[in-house]
Amino acid sequence: MxxxxxxxxxxxxxxxxxRNIWLSIVTITILILALFSINxxxxxxxxSDTAIGAVKDKIDVSLYLKPDSTEExxxxxxxxxxxxxxVKEVSYISKAQALEFxxxxxxxxxxxxxxxRELGKNPLTPSLVITPKASEVAGELIxxxxxIKSDLIExxxxxxxxxxxxxxxxxxxKVNEIGMIISLIFILITLLVVYNAVRVEIYTHRExxxxxxxxxxxxxFIHMPFFLSSLIYTLIGTAVVILIFYxxxxxxxxxxxxxxxxxxINVISYFNSNFIKIFGLEFLAVALINALASWMAVRKYxxx
Amino acid sequence: xxxRFMIKLLNISKIYQPDVHALRDVNLxxxxxxxxxxxxxxxxxxxxxxxxxxxxxxxxxxxxLVGGWDITNIGQREVPWLRRQIGxxxxxxxxxxxxxxxxxxxxxxxxxxxxxxxxxxxxxQVMKIVGLEDKQGRYPREVSGGEQQRAAIARAxxxxxxxxxxxxxxxxxxxxxxxxxxxxxxxxxxxxxxxVLVTHxxxxxxxxxxxVITLDSGMIVGDQEVGKYIL
Numbered sequence: 001m002x003x004x005x006x007x008x009x010x011x012x013x014x015x016x017x018x019r020n021i022w023l024s025i026v027t028i029t030i031l032i033l034a035l036f037s038i039n040x041x042x043x044x045x046x047x048s049d050t051a052i053g054a055v056k057d058k059i060d061v062s063l064y065l066k067p068d069s070t071e072e073x074x075x076x077x078x079x080x081x082x083x084x085x086x087v088k089e090v091s092y093i094s095k096a097q098a099l100e101f102x103x104x105x106x107x108x109x110x111x112x113x114x115x116x117r118e119l120g121k122n123p124l125t126p127s128l129v130i131t132p133k134a135s136e137v138a139g140e141l142i143x144x145x146x147x148i149k150s151d152l153i154e155x156x157x158x159x160x161x162x163x164x165x166x167x168x169x170x171x172x173x174k175v176n177e178i179g180m181i182i183s184l185i186f187i188l189i190t191l192l193v194v195y196n197a198v199r200v201e202i203y204t205h206r207e208x209x210x211x212x213x214x215x216x217x218x219x220x221f222i223h224m225p226f227f228l229s230s231l232i233y234t235l236i237g238t239a240v241v242i243l244i245f246y247x248x249x250x251x252x253x254x255x256x257x258x259x260x261x262x263x264x265i266n267v268i269s270y271f272n273s274n275f276i277k278i279f280g281l282e283f284l285a286v287a288l289i290n291a292l293a294s295w296m297a298v299r300k301y302x303x304x
Numbered sequence: 305x306x307x308r309f310m311i312k313l314l315n316i317s318k319i320y321q322p323d324v325h326a327l328r329d330v331n332l333x334x335x336x337x338x339x340x341x342x343x344x345x346x347x348x349x350x351x352x353x354x355x356x357x358x359x360x361x362x363x364x365x366x367x368x369l370v371g372g373w374d375i376t377n378i379g380q381r382e383v384p385w386l387r388r389q390i391g392x393x394x395x396x397x398x399x400x401x402x403x404x405x406x407x408x409x410x411x412x413x414x415x416x417x418x419x420x421x422x423x424x425x426x427x428x429q430v431m432k433i434v435g436l437e438d439k440q441g442r443y444p445r446e447v448s449g450g451e452q453q454r455a456a457i458a459r460a461x462x463x464x465x466x467x468x469x470x471x472x473x474x475x476x477x478x479x480x481x482x483x484x485x486x487x488x489x490x491x492x493x494x495x496x497x498x499x500v501l502v503t504h505x506x507x508x509x510x511x512x513x514x515x516v517i518t519l520d521s522g523m524i525v526g527d528q529e530v531g532k533y534i535l
Contacts, residue, residue: 008414019402211398214358215459216387217415219380 005221013228016205023201024233030197031237032244034190035282039245041186042278043267045179047256050265052172059135059168061142063128064155067095077152078128086141089131098124125154135169194286195293198230202297209301223298230290238283246271309369310336310467310498311357316366318352318522326352328522330366334500336466339493341501341509343533344519350502353519354471357500358392359383371466388416391460391468391497395475397452399444405455406431406440412459426462434458434488450481457488467498474505482508506533 017024063081065074074092082090093101099122106112116123130145132138145156202209205226212222249268256265271278311334318327327349334340344350355361356368359378367376375386399408406427413423431437434454444452453473460468470489474482486501486508493499503509509516509532516531517524526534 004419005417016402207398208400208402211400212411212415213384214387214392214398215412215415216384216463218384221415 009221009224009228012225013232016225016229017232020204023204024229027197027201028233028237028240031194031233031286032240034194035237035241035286036245038187038190038282039241039271039278041183043249043252043271045183046267046270047265048175048179050260050263052175054260054263055168055172059138059164060129060131061138061145063130063145063153065126065128065152066154067125069126069152073152074126074128077148077150080148080150081128081130081145084141084144086132086137086144087130088133091129091131093127093129095122095124095126098122098127135172139166191285191289194289198233198290198293199297202226202294202301206301209298213302219302222302223295226294226298227291230294231287234283234287234290237286238279241282242279308335309333310338310371311500312367312369313353313356314367314369316353316356316363316368318349318356318361319364325522327356327363330522330524332517332524332527334498336498337493337496339490339499339501339512339514340517341503341512341514341531342517342519343502343504343509345504348519349522350504350519351471352522354392354469354500354502357467357469358390359386388463389465389467391457391463391465393453393456393460393468393470393473395472397444397449397456397476399452399455399459401444404441404443405436405447405451405458408444408455409459409462412462416463427458430458430461433461433491448481449477450484453477453481453485454488457485457492461492461497465497467500468492470499470501470503472503473501474503474508479507486512504533509533 063077065077078090078092081087102124103113103116130141132141209222246268249271253266253268256267311332313330313332316327316330316332317325319325330349330353342350342353352361356363357370357375359375359382362378363376367374369375370386371389373386375382378386399405400411403411409427409430410423413426418426428437428440431440434457436451436454436458439447439451442451444455447455453476457468457473468489473485473489477485482505489499489501490512501508501512513530516526516528516533518526518531518534
């Protein structure tokens with residue numbers, strides 16, 4: 001009998017979807033729009049995180065050394081700096097390399113190159129370019145670098161760096177904070193829209209629910225077809241979003257690659273590697289909201 | 305052993321908050337196989353009585369027994385079982401618009417877990433009794449009011465109930481269709497089903513020449529074995 005009831009619940013559920021096809025389409029469309037918006041917001045987060053990461057990667061601190069420093073002395077200092085806990089990487093730029101970079105950078109500026117030639121010697125100093133582990137520890141790193149007592153160091157004026165780092169950290173913190181608030185508001189609105197769509201769908205069935213109750217249908221028999229219908233809506237909605245969203249990402253990807261030249265940004269691979277987590281979680285959350293909305297609405301209309 | 309009473313209302317009162325007395329100290333005994341009309345003007349408590357008998361409302365005071373079952377404080381989970389034992393028809397038919405007439409009737413059996421074999425054997429029989437064997441595939445919007453009410457009666461009968469409650473069943477029908485429905489109720493009564501007809505249709509009640517209970521302001525003011533509409 002339980003199996004028979006289960007089969008009938010499935011039959012009634014599909015019959016209901018088919019016989020109220022327009023209402024079903026509207027409900028599924030709302031689910032698709034809601035899920036698409038959530039995924040779009042997620043893609044924007046991925047892009048903004050990459051952009052912030054790109055800016056932070058650019059942060060490095062340079063120690064300018066005296067021109068007459070020997071290689072051994074510089075290597076000893078490099079090793080000392082490398083041992084600092086805040087340091088990710090230290091690169092040594094020799095005088096010759098510094099000149100090479102300078103010439104490359106100013107290759108379109110013949111006046112500067114002419115002035116350099118007239119000088120007759122390499123005026124640039126060797127340097128150590130230090131990349132911090134994270135932009136958040138760059139401040140600490142500067143403090144540590146200031147503590148190093150070495151005659152090799154010609155210049156260690158980091159005040160501009162400190163100011164810039166504070167600004168970047170402040171901006172990224174704010175961006176994350178605002179992003180989080182917008183995401184939460186957006187998710188809340190989406191859930192309310194989905195919740196309401198299901199309630200409206202069931203509102204149109206209120207008479208039917210009352211009749212089911214009057215002819216002796218048990219509570220579970222009344223609830224289950226609606227619960228199953230909402231699960232089917234969620235399943236179709238999630239599947240359609242996956243089918244729409246991937247082509248959309250494929251269209252977006254070339255523009256992102258052009259914009260973030262030199263940086264590894266691939267939203268498609270992000271969605272691929274988190275496929276189950278993203279779409280599974282979305283399915284579960286929407287199914288839960290649908291189930292809750294249908295349970296509450298059916299309960300309300302079956303009180304006869 | 306044959307029960308002496310099919311329905312027993314003992315000192316029933318129903319008060320809707322804050323202070324509306326729908327029924328006041330009602331005592332009513334209905335025997336098995338009786339055909340009884342409950343009459344009265346609008347707002348006299350007729351429908352409240354039906355709602356108490358179907359478990360839709362609880363009496364504020366008193367006891368209610370249906371077929372020997374004390375339903376005074378019936379729980380929500382037991383209500384479906386009660387409704388499978390009482391057939392109810394309403395003025396507005398209450399048919400599912402997206403199901404055809406046969407599906408509407410089958411539905412009452414399906415929700416109770418009856419097998420497809422049993423359903424396909426009972427439904428055509430009941431459809432024949434109400435005279436709808438040729439219109440089983442039609443949807444409610446495609447048939448007349450009288451035919452919709454017949455389908456509602458068929459749905460009420462598929463459980464083979466011992467009691468059939470008819471709440472203003474002719475209220476939305478013209479006189480010809482109304483007479484046909486009453487004839488059908490009398491036929492069902494002849495099979496042994498207790499019929500409780502709630503109506504304010506004077507003509508119908510006077511023609512029946514059966515027991516009539518008259519309600520006024522929530523109280524029973526008349527109980528005649530072969531009664532007439534006296535209000």
